[in-house]
Amino acid sequence: ESGEDLCILYSNRAACYLKDGSNTECIKDCTRALDLQPFSLKPLLRRATAYESMERYRQAYVDFKTVLQIDIGVQAAHDSVHRITKQLIEQDGPDWRQKLPEIPLVPLSAQQHHRQKDPSAELVQAREAKKAEARFASLKTEGNEHVRKSQFHDGLEKYSECLKIKPDECSCFTNRAICYLRLGCFEEARQDCDSALKLEPTNKKAFYRRALAFKGLQDYLSSSSDLQEVLQLDPNVHEAEQELETVTGLLRQSLMDGAQLTPRV
Numbered sequence: 001e002s003g004e005d006l007c008i009l010y011s012n013r014a015a016c017y018l019k020d021g022s023n024t025e026c027i028k029d030c031t032r033a034l035d036l037q038p039f040s041l042k043p044l045l046r047r048a049t050a051y052e053s054m055e056r057y058r059q060a061y062v063d064f065k066t067v068l069q070i071d072i073g074v075q076a077a078h079d080s081v082h083r084i085t086k087q088l089i090e091q092d093g094p095d096w097r098q099k100l101p102e103i104p105l106v107p108l109s110a111q112q113h114h115r116q117k118d119p120s121a122e123l124v125q126a127r128e129a130k131k132a133e134a135r136f137a138s139l140k141t142e143g144n145e146h147v148r149k150s151q152f153h154d155g156l157e158k159y160s161e162c163l164k165i166k167p168d169e170c171s172c173f174t175n176r177a178i179c180y181l182r183l184g185c186f187e188e189a190r191q192d193c194d195s196a197l198k199l200e201p202t203n204k205k206a207f208y209r210r211a212l213a214f215k216g217l218q219d220y221l222s223s224s225s226d227l228q229e230v231l232q233l234d235p236n237v238h239e240a241e242q243e244l245e246t247v248t249g250l251l252r253q254s255l256m257d258g259a260q261l262t263p264r265v
Contacts, residue, residue: 030047030050045077152183156179156180
């Protein structure tokens, strides 16, 4: 019932005929499609290709030039026009243009209609985004598996790849911080937790893991502060309670050691 839908069906069947080498049938279906939807890009391209395969260069030239009026960016049409022009010069001599059928003038409305309907750029972008999302999910899963197996070097690499795809993914910073902590890279762990907290200022994991990084750096005061922040956000984090006791003891000991080293005047 829909002329537009029927045009698409004819055009799609024409593509099958073209692949199968049935150029005459392809041309028939493309012509039917163009009767329903004049200046439709795909039927024109397919008919032009079929004409060229049958060495009907004049008709092919006209269709390819019509395509370029609709969308100047179709590189295949540019290449074909260049190729067919050489054939026509050999076939018809220097006056080859005079022997061409009339090239129809594509109305501006048809050009605008094509631009409004052409989803190519959006489709390409959507496909790339989907691929990137799938790649990200795969890398993150692999990173999590490496951490589970205590393969922290490998986990670190996977999370770093994740961050190349999504530089603002907070969980990748906190997960990579685990790897840095287990590898004794405390400054790098601290930096990743800083990055996570810029993205999510109340992220408990980032505060907790930064506290562990500060502990490794022997900055017990900062470690204690971050652990208290964790407990303020969630008083039920027992690991933070236990760690705070340990860090408090280390802080007290460091202050006592410092006092003993201070010379008396």
